[in-house]
Amino acid sequence: MRLTGRIRLRVVDDGPGIAAEDRARATAPGVRLDERDDGHGFGLAIARELAVLHGGALVLEEAPGGGLAATVTLPIAGER
Numbered sequence: 001m002r003l004t005g006r007i008r009l010r011v012v013d014d015g016p017g018i019a020a021e022d023r024a025r026a027t028a029p030g031v032r033l034d035e036r037d038d039g040h041g042f043g044l045a046i047a048r049e050l051a052v053l054h055g056g057a058l059v060l061e062e063a064p065g066g067g068l069a070a071t072v073t074l075p076i077a078g079e080r
Contacts, residue, residue, distance in 0.1 A: 005076050006056070014067040023060040047072065 032041035056074035063069040
């Protein structure tokens with residue numbers, strides 16, 4: 001049996017979110033939009049790169065009620 005389609009993982013938070021004009025930049029390697037905590041600005045870039053390498057995508061958008069929604073979409077195994 002061969003499965004078709006895509007799988008979607010969505011993570012939603014209720015924080016301040018990321019302004020629409022900054023979302024593409026937020027997934028660039030080494031870019032940090034928030035300097036309050038430790039970090040080097042590679043988390044979203046790595047997530048985006050892994051999704052793309054496996055035939056998928058990472059999309060950042062406003063969550064319902066505010067905050068950020070990060071959605072990773074990947075093809076089901078054998079569908080690339």
